[in-house]
Amino acid sequence: MQQIITNLSDPAWWFNGIFFILVGLAVAWIFKKIPIVLKSALRKRLAKTLRKIKYERWCASSVQYQLNSSQARFFVFIFTCFTYISWLAYDPLKIIFNESFFLGMLLTSPIYIIEIYWLMQDQYVKELIKRRRKLRITSQ
Known part of the structure; x- marks a missing residue:
């Protein structure tokens, strides 16, 4: 108590x-x-993306531009991957990975950022093409 x-x-x-x-x-x-x-x-x-798609789907050159932009981002991603793989062949980067795994992951973070950037654009293009097919063109 x-x-x-x-x-x-x-x-x-x-x-x-x-x-x-x-x-x-x-x-x-x-x-x-x-x-x-x-x-x-x-x-x-999602609403913002769909509004953007609504206006871009009418223009064939805009759709083609978005498609080429997605492919260009893919090539940038592949080039970045090959660059980092070639850097891993040199001793200084190997030493950094052996000393600290997290520092090595931080140094390779541009790969992940570019990949996310490319995947977001790729998803946008797929949605744009899917919505483009929904156009109903009526003959007048």
């Missing part, structure tokens, strides 16, 4: 109790809001 009275009169005990309750509530609130925010952001991005 004496320990309970001592704890209730100690401000540090109250701070620890209230602090961790508030932290727990904040974490629960964040985990509750993250799916809502992500869903909203993805829907906005």
Whole structure:
């Protein structure tokens, strides 16, 4: 009983109790809001992409430009991969990978960034071509 009275009169005990309750509530609130925010952001991005496709699908040269842009990004990705593979043949880059795997991954991060950039464009082009086929051209 004496320990309970001592704890209730100690401000540090109250701070620890209230602090961790508030932290727990904040974490629960964040985990509750993250799916809502992500869903909203993805829907906005999809709507923006579809609006862009709606205007580009009418112009054949615009579709061809997007297709060529996707192919160019693929070639940049392949060139970057071959460049990094050739750099791995030299000792300085091998030493960096042997010393720190995470530093080596950081040095190769341009490969991953370019790959994501290319895949996003490729997905856009596929969607553009799919929507292009939905055009109904009526003879007047």
